[in-house]
Amino acid sequence: MIRGxxxxxxxxxxxxKRLDVLSNNLANSATVGYKKEGATSQSFDExxxxxxxxxxxxxxxxxxxxxxxxKIGEVYTDYGQGAVxxxxxxxxxxxxxxxxxxxxxTDRYGRNTTRYTRNGEFNMTRDGYITTxxxxxxxxxxGWLQVPVDAGSIAIDTEGRVFADGEEIDQLRLADxxxxxxxxxxxxxxxxxxxxxxxxxxxxxxxxxYTEQSNVNVINEMVSLITITRAYEANQRVVRAMDxxxxxxxxxxxxxx
Numbered sequence: 509m510i511r512g513x514x515x516x517x518x519x520x521x522x523x524x525k526r527l528d529v530l531s532n533n534l535a536n537s538a539t540v541g542y543k544k545e546g547a548t549s550q551s552f553d554e555x556x557x558x559x560x561x562x563x564x565x566x567x568x569x570x571x572x573x574x575x576x577x578x579k580i581g582e583v584y585t586d587y588g589q590g591a592v593x594x595x596x597x598x599x600x601x602x603x604x605x606x607x608x609x610x611x612x613x614t615d616r617y618g619r620n621t622t623r624y625t626r627n628g629e630f631n632m633t634r635d636g637y638i639t640t641x642x643x644x645x646x647x648x649x650x651g652w653l654q655v656p657v658d659a660g661s662i663a664i665d666t667e668g669r670v671f672a673d674g675e676e677i678d679q680l681r682l683a684d685x686x687x688x689x690x691x692x693x694x695x696x697x698x699x700x701x702x703x704x705x706x707x708x709x710x711x712x713x714x715x716x717x718y719t720e721q722s723n724v725n726v727i728n729e730m731v732s733l734i735t736i737t738r739a740y741e742a743n744q745r746v747v748r749a750m751d752x753x754x755x756x757x758x759x760x761x762x763x764x765x
Contacts, residue, residue, distance in 0.1 A: 516747045520743045522549055522578045522579060524740070536696055539627075540629050540720065541629075541720055543590075547584075548581035548582055550581035585688070586723060589605075589720070591721045599662075600718060601716060603715075606710060608625060608682065609624065609625050609646060611647065613644050636657045637653065647680075648678035655677065656672050666714050667679070683709075687705070
């Protein structure tokens with residue numbers, strides 16, 4: 509009976525963690541370049557159950573295997589393509605295919621590291637540098653991407669080549685990875701490689717004047733929300749049932765008929 513109480517509790521904890529992941533997806537359903545996350549469930553390792561104070565030789569008193577409930581297996585990212593929306597802003601860029609923009613990220617201590625993103629909402633500073641919304645620099649093949657501030661037109665072709673008034677000045681540094689399992693999420697739309705990551709050339713097209721939207725399907729997420737809520741409530745009912753049975757057992761012990 510106590511095991512039933514514990515198993516129901518692990519189910520509630522598991523559904524709460526799944527709900528946290530789903531809620532984050534819904535909160536970022538309108539975030540440009542966001543990739544939805546999912547969570548898998550798995551049971552705890554089974555343990556061998558034997559009779560208490562068993563004296564039989566060679567383990568003859570084994571009752572069987574016992575599961576100790578459920579837990580989150582892993583939280584994963586779905587890197588599927590999001591819808592592309594036209595904005596008309598020449599500094600908004602979208603990637604169609606596999607690959608990432610390369611960003612030089614500077615933390616509050618002034619340390620520079622490389623990050624990767626599908627969020628193509630970029631701005632031009634007064635010095636002509638192309639940056640993210642929070643001021644991190646977009647990288648070209650020659651370093652920080654910079655365009656002439658007095659240029660009449662800035663064009664970026666599908667291969668990422670950057671033109672100012674028809675003259676090529678740089679090319680976007682696009683990258684991809686052999687295995688996305690070696691990417692660690694940084695914030696909501698950036699990623700950083702971990703040990704074992706193998707970089708390769710990107711296989712994508714650059715679309716100027718567009719942004720890639722989140723790949724979250726709100727309807728599917730709402731259906732999952734209902735499913736998780738019902739599973740959580742079912743575990744709650746099990747806890748209440750176990751509590752009632754335990755209360756009856758305690759009150760019945762030692763009662764004289």
